[in-house]
Amino acid sequence: MAAAKSFYDFKPLDKRGEEVPLSKYKGKVVLVVNTASKCGFTPQYAGLEKLYKDVRAKYGEDFEILGFPCNQFGGQEPGTDDDIQNFCQVNYGVTFPIMHKTDVNGDNANPLFTWLKDEKPGVMGLKRIKWNFEKFLVGRDGKVKGRWASLTKPEALEKVIIEELEKKQEAPAETGAQ
Template sequence: MSSVYDFTVRDIDGKPRSLAEWRGKTLLIVNVASKCGFTPQYQGLETLWQDQRDLGLVVLGFPCDQFGHQEPGDETEIKTFCSTQYDVTFPMFAKLEVNGEHADPLYKWLKSEGKGILGSESIKWNFTKFLVDADGQVVKRYASTDTPEKIGKDTRTRLAG
């Protein structure tokens, strides 16, 4: 695979969606969870999506239950939680694995293209974020502790430039 646009994933309703749908957009891809200390970042991610989508930013949420069993629900429960607790309107996808032998191919690619600290590929926790440019290439990886507000400064600069 040569870009993020080569991947097809299942959305939160179980339908296949090609990431090529967002060709030419800047993507912020996030592994999310409903019962995590970082879960309040949903609010910041939604704000970022609302504030910058007209500039070309798309936030994509990928639920994952690999870290402390913090995403125990099924897709229906996740969708309900996100809409009722955080008014999430950005695209959400089916639960997947980000590490290990069953890691989704999208995440295998993201990790190889956007390595973490000291060249690590493994994702350490929920709310790790990958910034993908309009050409479909990973340009930056953010840790769980990097807030949407901080990332928003980077994305606004990138989108304005």
């Protein structure tokens, strides 16, 4: 999918393996996170859920978090999609969407993650995800606004998310006299 120009051009799979056109999130601010259930960073699910509830309490459905489970880092997401959903709900009360388990690096990487990494390379320009719980912020325009490593706690992103939410969506240029 080399022709992809924005976040909205992708259709990753949901927990049931069905395509989700990301165009349904047009005009929203979306935090994309690669997740794992058996990782030292797994407690970030609690922070992500709190962030999700706090920001949505103020901005409603203009904000979304999408979790993408991945087993590429130390085999820390070995379960099935059903196992993962159950784990997230029982242990962390997760209410934001947890998508289909996917690869984020390598030949079989989800095209969305390939695009995210191309749009916002990591430290020293590296175009790979280093570990679980890396985070990408996508603005209302479908462009990547920020990328944070696993060590960045979800609550540290609230300010930048709110700043992005408060930006006015770019209106198409009008012609004629003002």
